[in-house]
Amino acid sequence: DQQVKQNSPSLSVQEGRISILNCDYTNSMFDYFLWYKKYPAEGPTFLISISSIKDKNEDGRFTVFLNKSAKHLSLHIVPSQPGDSAVYFCAASATWGGADGLTFGKGTHLIIQP
Amino acid sequence: ETGVTQSPTHLIKTRGQQVTLRCSSQSGHNTVSWYQQALGQGPQFIFQYYREEENGRGNFPPRFSGLQFPNYSSELNVNALELDDSALYLCASSRSGPREKSGYTFGSGTRLTVV
Numbered sequence: 001d002q003q004v005k006q007n008s009p010s011l012s013v014q015e016g017r018i019s020i021l022n023c024d025y026t027n028s029m030f031d032y033f034l035w036y037k038k039y040p041a042e043g044p045t046f047l048i049s050i051s052s053i054k055d056k057n058e059d060g061r062f063t064v065f066l067n068k069s070a071k072h073l074s075l076h077i078v079p080s081q082p083g084d085s086a087v088y089f090c091a092a093s094a095t096w097g098g099a100d101g102l103t104f105g106k107g108t109h110l111i112i113q114p
Numbered sequence: 115e116t117g118v119t120q121s122p123t124h125l126i127k128t129r130g131q132q133v134t135l136r137c138s139s140q141s142g143h144n145t146v147s148w149y150q151q152a153l154g155q156g157p158q159f160i161f162q163y164y165r166e167e168e169n170g171r172g173n174f175p176p177r178f179s180g181l182q183f184p185n186y187s188s189e190l191n192v193n194a195l196e197l198d199d200s201a202l203y204l205c206a207s208s209r210s211g212p213r214e215k216s217g218y219t220f221g222s223g224t225r226l227t228v229v
Contacts, residue, residue: 043220101161104157106156
C-alpha cells in the first residue's frame, strides 16, 4: 500500500517554461513534506519542504504547494533550466520531531528540453 | 564539508550470506538513517540511529541491523540474504538531530546484488 504516490513516472518540459510535479498521499497523519532531487550515481539532495500548517513555501525558482483537504502537493519550478533534469522524489513524515523516517514516492523523472 | 561516504559502491553476494555496508558521516552528525531503494521504487526507511542508539525502525525484519559509532561512522548489517534484498542502500546523516527532517545529507549509496 503506497502512502505517497507520484503518478507521473516522467515529465518533459521545455527550457524556460514551468515544470509542475505532483504528489498525492493517503496517510492523514503526515504533517511534513519534502522534495528531493536525484542525479544518476548520486544520493538524493534536499530541495524544499513544507509543514502542514502552511499551504505554500517558496525558495528561489522552487515553490511547493500543499492542499491538505485533497492530500495533494505539487512542486513548481519556474523557469525550468537544463540542470533541473533529474529524478524528483516527494517524501512525507508523520511526526515532526519524531524518530520515524521519511516515506518516499517512486519519483518523477523530469527532462528539460532545450 | 566532505559529505557522506558509503562503501563499497557495488557488491555481489550469494543468497544466505551476510553483508556489512559502511557509511562515514560528517563530523558532528549525530543522526544517521538507512534506506533501501529497489529498482523503480523510492527509498524505504530501514532504521535510524541517534547518538549510537536505534530510535526508529521501518517495516524491515530483525535480520537488518545496524550500529553507529562515536566517530560518526555507521554500519548496516543484513543476515541471511535473500534475492529481494538486491537494491541500492542509502545512508543519510544529519547534525540537527532526528527532529529536522530537511537536514539530512545522503550518500551516493551501495548497490547490492544478491545472486
